[in-house]
Amino acid sequence: MEPIDKKQRSKKGSDKRVAEVFHTFKRLSEEGAEEDKLFRKIKSRYKTLADHEKGELFRILMENIEVSKEEIAHLLEDLSRCGADDPNWLKLLSKLRGRAYSPRLNIFRKISRSPGGLKFLLDFRGDLLSLQRFSKISLRPLDADIILLFEVWFQDGFLYLEEITLESSYRQVELIKDSDLVHPMTNIEEMGQRLGEDRRCFALYHRLIPYEPIIFIEVALTRGIAKHIVEIIEMDKPQTPKGEADTAIFYSINNTQNGLTGLGLGKMLIGQVVDYLRKENEQIKNFSTLSPLPGFWENYLQLILEGRDESFALKRKDVPSYFARRQMGKLMEIAGVKKGKTRAFSRALLTILSEEEWKEKEELKKILHQPLVKIAYHYISQEKNPQNRPLNPVTNFHLANGASVSQKNVNFLANPSSKGLTESCGIMVNYIYTSSWLSQIRRSFRWFDKLEVRGIFSRRQ
Structure with a gap:
């Protein structure tokens, strides 16, 4: 009996914590509420909640702080009785x-006005999006309220762009270094190597959160489109000779705030940087990314080779068609697998690609080069998620932004690091942004040309 009692006490404690936070939210909706004081309570109590408790809080907020049917029923009836020219229609x-205005939005608006409130809402939405993936109920109505608020807060007047340089504060440079999850760095000297004449970094800040960027992008100015990451981030690689760069390579884009997902700020940041670099140097004509392909191996090709291919357009039986018969025989011989049909070949390929040593063997690299590029391009161009968007999140981000990609933009062993091999068999992709794309961005963000630029920008203009 004791374990059951313990479990019941734990559930009661959990329910109590959630109820306390909920009631504090509710009190904030009242007229004349002490907004800052109540927000501080919400903030401190919310921090103590476990993930499942946050999920329960989101559900309760969505279901219990809402317009009731009774509140609008009579208005709907009156509207339905109005004729086409009824003078009461507009009223x-x-x-x-x-x-019908969401009472939750009023609460979130009050929170956003309190010191630290906007950052809290960013983290709050980040938690909501994370938990939504596993929730049995849709939290979209709650998310929609926060998005409406963010669309006001994250635009002209609140945002500014700054270039991070060797002259920037140590804190800024260190924060960028610590936030780069695409190509992580171990020390500040590595970050210093990414700043200079042909290595640039641009960050977008919000006036209410000036101590950390909300999103940043690292850029290499090169001659031609770089196809291997070592050309950009290896410390001993020579820099592009001055005056010879004709291409801007966006090789690391990091959103530091998960709560801003889906607001299009990455698209706007790329557009701002393209615009600035074109004005600064007329020789820069080409704009491309050198992007990772996360999930290509662990969440896609590996699963297919294991026979867990139900969710994909590519099936295990299709994989041999990417290889010549002689190549298949050689791979099975190297892997020590007896000759056979699809399963035997899949097992051989799985064995080889599961170990990093293959990247050092010229014969294996020659055999795997074209098949892996073709399979990766199939993954990019044909595999879709339930919303019929590209399955790979990086691909989805860039194609939704207006970039283009073809098979020739898929680069074999472009990132031979352990991380690169584990994520994508070393594959990286150039997503191409054309100059005409910039005019589309200006139409998407009416305030595009009004964004304030700071730091080294002001010295160059």
């Missing part, structure tokens, strides 16, 4: 908009 419609 009733205005009343309906007022009554």
Whole structure:
């Protein structure tokens, strides 16, 4: 009996913690509420919640702080009785908009006005998006309220762009170094190697969160499109001779705030940097990424070779068609697998690609080069998620932004590091941004040309 009692006490404690946070949220909706004081309570109590408790809080907020059917039923009836030219139509419609206004949005608006409130809401939405993936109920109505608020807060007047240079504060440089999850660095000297004449870094900041960037991008100015990451980040690689760079390579884009997912700020940042670099140097004509392909091995090709291919367009039986018969025989011989059909070959390929040593063997590299490039391009161009968007998140990000990609932009062993091999068999991709794309960005963000630029920008203009 004791374990059951313990479990019941634990559940009661959990329910109590969630209820306390919920009731503090609710008190914030009242007229004349002490906004800053209540927000501090919400913030401190929310921190103590476990993930499952946060999920329960989101559900309760969504279901219990909402407009009731009774509040708008009579207005809907009156509207349905209005004729086409009824003078009351506009008045009733205005009343309906007022009554249907989300009471949660009013709470979030109050929080955003408190010191630290906007950062709290960013983290709050980040948690919501993370938990939504595993939730049995849709949290979209709650998310929609926060997005409406963010669309006001994250635009012209609140955002500014700054170039991070060797002259920037140590804190800024260190924060960028610690936040780069695409190509992680072990020390500040590595970050210093990514700043200079042909290595640039641009960060987007919010005036209410000036101590950390909300998103940043690292750029290499090269001659031609770089196809291997070692050309860019290896310390002993020579820099592009001055005046010879004609291409800007975006090789690391990091969103430091998960709560901003889906707001299009990455697209806007790329557009701003393209615009600035074109104005600064007329020789820069080409704009491309050198992007990782996370999940290509661990979450895709490996699963297919193991026979767990139900979710994919590519099936295990299709994999041999990417190889010549002689290549298949050689791979099975190297892997020590007896000759056979699809399963035997898949087992051989799985054995070889599961070990990093293959990258050092010229014969294996020659055999694997074209098949892996073709399979990777199939993954990029054909594999879709349930929303019919590219399955790979990086591909989805760039193609949704307006970039283009073809098979010739898929680069074999472009990142031969352990991380690169584990994520994508070393594959990296150039997503191409054309100059005409910039005019599309200007139409998407009406305030594009009004964004304030700071730091070294002001010295160059």
